[in-house]
Amino acid sequence: MTIENNPFFVLGLPTDTSRIEIEREAQKLLGMLELGFADALTYQTPVGPRPRTPEAVRAAVAALRDPYKRLVAELWARHAPPVKTAETAPSDDRAQTAGLRRALGWRP
Numbered sequence: 001m002t003i004e005n006n007p008f009f010v011l012g013l014p015t016d017t018s019r020i021e022i023e024r025e026a027q028k029l030l031g032m033l034e035l036g037f038a039d040a041l042t043y044q045t046p047v048g049p050r051p052r053t054p055e056a057v058r059a060a061v062a063a064l065r066d067p068y069k070r071l072v073a074e075l076w077a078r079h080a081p082p083v084k085t086a087e088t089a090p091s092d093d094r095a096q097t098a099g100l101r102r103a104l105g106w107r108p
Contacts, residue, residue, distance in 0.1 A: 001072065007060035008077040009045045010052060015074040019064075026061040030054055046081040 001007075008015055011025050032040035033054050042049045063069040 001063070001069075001076070003076060003080055004045050004047055004050050005056065005059075006045070006077050006080070007063045007070075007073045009050075009083075010043055010056050010060040011064075012043055015077050022061060022064050026057050029057050033057070044083045046083055 003009075008017075011022065011029065013022060013025055017025075029040050029052070033052065041052060043052045044050075063073060
């Protein structure tokens with residue numbers, strides 16, 4: 001299991017989601033993928049967006065049914081870096097860094 005195909009990221013669910021909620025979300029995503037909904041075609045990960053397929057959704061649910069695999073997936077998802085989205089721009093980081101430097105008394 002890699003960070004990109006963590007079952008919680010594939011399903012777009014938090015790590016404290018119950019088993020029944022996981023099953024519901026998987027069925028909903030499979031239906032949305034079948035109908036070609038744009039919202040269901042990708043999912044967000046700490047390394048950027050990834051394509052979501054019906055096979056990935058089924059594999060994610062199967063992994064979360066196994067208690068050991070779920071525990072490993074929870075640990076990775078809880079300690080993963082923040083999720084990168086398409087809206088996040090590198091210039092935002094530079095602006096924050098410059099503001100932080102000014103606040104600490106650094107001069108350009």
